Amino acid sequence: MKTVLITGANRSIGLETTKQLSEQGLFVYLGSRDLAKGEEIVKDLFEKGFENIKAIQIDVTNDESVQKAKNIVEKEQGKLDILINNAGILGDVPQDSSSTSVEKIQQVFDTNFFGVIRVTQAFLDLLKKSDSPRISNITSGLGSLALHSDPTWKYYAIKAVSYVSSKTALNAFTVTLAYELKDLPFKVNAIDPGYTATDFNHFNGPGSVESAASFIIKHTVTDEDGPTGKFFSNDIEDESEESPW
Structure with missing residues (x-):
């Protein structure tokens, strides 16, 4: 049975991804910053008939939290087959480039960019023990510089400096990591689930x-x-479903 870790999986897209992977017979670690909340969600999922899901505490901005999560997966599974870096935040809005403070931008980067690097590097040795390791970095179409430079793009006017920049940086990390691991059986991709109605965007x-x-x-x-x-x-x-970078 393949094992998956999904960060930020206690709600919205991460939670639904957990449910669908469980239905496909994979074992899923449901990553949540609040373990009690994650365990309550898993309890509810079990009552609805889902199986092979375990809540795991992981705060992607905290080294100790990430290392503890890695130790749990290593002890229980010995390897990790799939890492889905899903945890992300929007940050305060509006996010004007001329006035948003460095501190506010850093706050978003800590989760959306540095958090992904922290988790990926921590779990890389467990992923290398898999026969078919996969790393999916959940990004956004707003991270595309090509689309942001196209006035005909339907989301052209959305220029949120903290969020946009963090996702563009995440895309760059994806490219460099995929290249570094290209001679191994890894598949590393940036995946934009699309403009989805969630609490992240007030269901817009x-x-x-x-x-x-x-x-x-x-x-x-x-x-x-x-x-x-x-x-x-x-x-x-x-x-092809491929986005321009």
Whole structure:
């Protein structure tokens, strides 16, 4: 049975991804900053018939928390097959480039960018023990510099410096990590689940969490011939589903 860790999995897209992967027979560590809250969610999932899910405390901004989570997975599983770096924050709005403080920008980067690096580096040796390791960095179409430079893009006017910059940086990390691991069986990709209606955006997005989770899984649970170092988006109306960087 393949083992998955999803950060920020106690709600919205992360929670739905947990449910769908459980239904597909994978064992999922439901990452939550608040362990009690995560355990309560897992209890509810069990009552609804879901199996092979365990809540695990992980705060991606805290070294000790991440290391403790890694130790638990190592002790219980000995390896990790799939890491889905899903935890993310929007930050305070508005986010004007001319006035948003460095401290506010750093706060968003701590979760969306440095948090991903912290978790990935901590779990890398466990992923290397898998026959088919996968790392999916959950990004946003707002991280695309190409789209942000296109006045015809439907989200062109959304220029939130903290969030946008953090996701662009995350995309860059994805590219460099995929290249570094290219001679190993890793598949490392940036995945944009699309503009989805969640509490993250006050339920303003047109997409559903079911569609978002399904898209993430489609581009995560891939075979040995699957792509790596790509940027997939659920908002791209193209057969390839690839977003410009």
